[in-house]
Amino acid sequence: MLLTAAVLTALWWPRSEVVYRSTAPSSVAYGEDGPHHMGVVHEWTPSGRHSYRMVTGRYPAPSYGHWVDLDTTVAREGVETATWTESGLRLRFRTGHEVFVPARFFLGGR
Structure with a gap:
């Protein structure tokens, strides 16, 4: 039983990598200290599940901020531009799809 739980945990435990990063230029000021950052995070499991998230906030590491789940078939093709x-x-993807996040959602912490 314990071995089964360990194998299932290993198969479903997600791995992640940041596949795209962007930082707001100094010309765009949100009235808070420091620049804002965005990262697209790809998570996957050895069992084959894949997901992508866009994380926007005050911190360079995309672990805290405003999260937006992205369509896997769109995000895996890559980001073309971040404006x-x-x-x-x-965020504009190579497929032509776009995602817009109003500033009010990523200002003030989350």
Whole structure:
């Protein structure tokens, strides 16, 4: 029983890597200290599950901030551009799809 639990845990335990990063340019100020950052995180398990998330916030490491789940078939093709404006962040993928996150969702912590 313990061996079965260990094998299942190993097969479902996610691994992750940051596949894209962007930092707001100094010309875009949100009225808070320091720049804002965004990372696209790819998570996968040895059993074959894949997911992508966009994390935007004040910290360079994409472990805390505003999370947006991304469609796997779109995100795996890669990011074309990240455009920061005072109203928010627009991420354009190589597939032509876009995601816009209004600034109010990633300001003030989360």
